[in-house]
Amino acid sequence: MRISLLCGITFLVLAAVISCSPSRRTDIPSRGGFQIIPKPQHLVQREGRFTITKQTAMEIEGDYHSVMPSAGFLAETIQNASGIAVTFSNVQGRRAKRVIHLALDDSLVELGIEGYTLTVQPDRIDLKASQPAGLFYAVQTLIQLMPPAVYQPASASNKIKIRIPCVEIKDRPRFGWRGLMLDVSRHFFPPEFIYRFIDFLAMHKLNTFHWHLVDDQGWRIEIKKYPKLTEVGAWRVDREANHWNAREPQKPGEKATCGGFYTQDEIRDIVSYATNRYITIIPEIEMPGHTTAALAAYPEYSCSGGPFSVLPGGVWPITDIFCAGKEETFIFLEDILTEVMDLFPSRFIHIGGDEATKTEWEKCPLCRERIQKEGLKDVEELQSYFIRRIERFLNSHERRLIGWDEILEGGLAPQATVMSWRGTQGGIDAARLGHDVVMSPTSHCYFDYYQGDPDVEPLAIGGYLPLSRVYEFDPVPGELSAEESSFILGGQANLWTEYVSTPEHAEYMLFPRTAALAEAVWTLPDLKDWTDFAGRLEGQLARYKAAGINYAEKCLSPFD
Numbered sequence: 001m002r003i004s005l006l007c008g009i010t011f012l013v014l015a016a017v018i019s020c021s022p023s024r025r026t027d028i029p030s031r032g033g034f035q036i037i038p039k040p041q042h043l044v045q046r047e048g049r050f051t052i053t054k055q056t057a058m059e060i061e062g063d064y065h066s067v068m069p070s071a072g073f074l075a076e077t078i079q080n081a082s083g084i085a086v087t088f089s090n091v092q093g094r095r096a097k098r099v100i101h102l103a104l105d106d107s108l109v110e111l112g113i114e115g116y117t118l119t120v121q122p123d124r125i126d127l128k129a130s131q132p133a134g135l136f137y138a139v140q141t142l143i144q145l146m147p148p149a150v151y152q153p154a155s156a157s158n159k160i161k162i163r164i165p166c167v168e169i170k171d172r173p174r175f176g177w178r179g180l181m182l183d184v185s186r187h188f189f190p191p192e193f194i195y196r197f198i199d200f201l202a203m204h205k206l207n208t209f210h211w212h213l214v215d216d217q218g219w220r221i222e223i224k225k226y227p228k229l230t231e232v233g234a235w236r237v238d239r240e241a242n243h244w245n246a247r248e249p250q251k252p253g254e255k256a257t258c259g260g261f262y263t264q265d266e267i268r269d270i271v272s273y274a275t276n277r278y279i280t281i282i283p284e285i286e287m288p289g290h291t292t293a294a295l296a297a298y299p300e301y302s303c304s305g306g307p308f309s310v311l312p313g314g315v316w317p318i319t320d321i322f323c324a325g326k327e328e329t330f331i332f333l334e335d336i337l338t339e340v341m342d343l344f345p346s347r348f349i350h351i352g353g354d355e356a357t358k359t360e361w362e363k364c365p366l367c368r369e370r371i372q373k374e375g376l377k378d379v380e381e382l383q384s385y386f387i388r389r390i391e392r393f394l395n396s397h398e399r400r401l402i403g404w405d406e407i408l409e410g411g412l413a414p415q416a417t418v419m420s421w422r423g424t425q426g427g428i429d430a431a432r433l434g435h436d437v438v439m440s441p442t443s444h445c446y447f448d449y450y451q452g453d454p455d456v457e458p459l460a461i462g463g464y465l466p467l468s469r470v471y472e473f474d475p476v477p478g479e480l481s482a483e484e485s486s487f488i489l490g491g492q493a494n495l496w497t498e499y500v501s502t503p504e505h506a507e508y509m510l511f512p513r514t515a516a517l518a519e520a521v522w523t524l525p526d527l528k529d530w531t532d533f534a535g536r537l538e539g540q541l542a543r544y545k546a547a548g549i550n551y552a553e554k555c556l557s558p559f560d
């Protein structure tokens with residue numbers, strides 16, 4: 001379901017159109033009560049239902065530009081599903097018979113910037129929040145009170161009648177970082193899927209899209225100053241027929257035809273689309289390791305000088321690395337980050353920092369000279385030097401650095417935020433040092449792992465992460481004190497794509513595990529209950545089906 005937001009004149013035109021549908025069928029929410037995921041903090045059922053008809057009007061209260069992304073999203077959802085174009089009015093206008101009222105309300109400030117209230121009565125619906133993001137989540141919850149068929153594509157001809165049960169909801173998320181990562185380097189995913197991916201996040205009330213844009217197997221972001229990054233770095237030889245770890249490197253003279261990249265214009269449009277859904281995109285530019293694609297384009301920033309070719313599959317360990325001894329390397333990376341910051345308004349910029357094998361640094365005279373000149377102990381401290389320098393650059397542009405937990409080794413950069421993936425220990429250590437942390441341990445958050453019996457599941461990288469284990473995820477480890485816990489910004493799941501080459505397969509790996517993740521990062525631990533979740537999942541799966549999402553159907557009968 002990709003919904004293009006309505007605004008300004010487009011919206012007025014739409015509001016003027018009264019369309020009707022030749023075929024309507026009645027549909028009601030699935031049995032089993034309210035099947036809202038993630039589970040709201042407070043919900044009380046009331047008598048009766050609200051029915052959307054051609055007389056239904058939408059009222060806006062508060063700054064137009066703050067309310068419209070949510071109001072437009074709701075109006076378009078209703079129109080796609082029912083064929084009804086609701087009319088809009090401001091609160092001073094003539095009272096309509098049935099009203100959907102969206103308001104920014106300062107008195108709800110205690111619900112935070114993402115909290116909201118939602119009240120459905122037979123003749124009116126009220127969505128309120130102190131901030132626009134909260135209003136957007138009120139809309140998402142309201143849509144989940146509608147029949148699952150509202151998630152069908154706009155092109156569906158089978159329009160439905162929308163009835164909404166009366167209810168009172170008060171809700172806010174547990175964490176401010178609710179993330180999902182997509183690796184587009186190991187396999188390139190076209191912009192159309194990136195839009196769809198953003199829709200998925202919005203549907204699950206996730207607010208952070210961590211975009212893994214570069215790695216050894218492909219550079220996916222256009223950088224104007226260094227065109228070879230995409231001319232060379234975005235393309236590799238086609239070895240898709242072979243197992244990921246058994247792919248011959250590029251031969252001399254062989255043409256690289258497999259890959260792709262996003263232009264800066266495409267990225268701007270994607271960022272804008274995400275912003276209208278209150279989703280922050282965090283770009284990841286890997287350094288100093290996981291850089292073969294960049295070095296294939298610009299070997300002069302390596303220790304050895306190359307040559308390199310973009311890897312068509314897995315090579316381990318990878319020793320290709322940016323030279324930390326050359327000043328030119330830092331100029332190159334700062335130039336790239338300047339363009340990245342221009343495209344992405346996110347407070348955080350992810351610099352990777354993981355799995356950097358430093359054998360080249362041990363051998364390189366320039367790197368050894370840097371170690372000596374800076375009074376560093378070893379190559380681990382040289383990585384810290386590297387990361388600190390990049391952090392200073394980002395901080396000077398009012399951005400914050402985040403990296404995988406390897407950035408702890410050799411000493412953490414002063415303001416750095418740590419993304420803990422090798423279990424939770426890195427996150428625990430960082431929180432105890434007073435650094436912010438995002439928890440993303442392989443044990444609960446690696447969606448490239450098998451979710452069922454490997455004998456029947458599509459080939460995956462390994463591991464085993466059934467839906468129930470994702471549901472158990474708690475971003476705050478028990479070892480942390482209350483004060484230390486305050487450094488945990490939230491949690492995130494990651495979809496690495498070595499073994500995932502199509503959007504359909506990506507959806508299979510993501511769903512319904514993303515539903516379990518959503519509840520793990522939104523809902524308070526006391527309200528979480530696996531049996532209750534499994535019951536509500538029925539509604540969620542019906543929504544996936546309506547939206548045409550290729551989810552894993554056997555998710556509730558896991559291997560163990």
Ligand SMILES: [Zn+2]
Nearest residue numbers: 303323364367
């Ligand atoms: Zn070097």
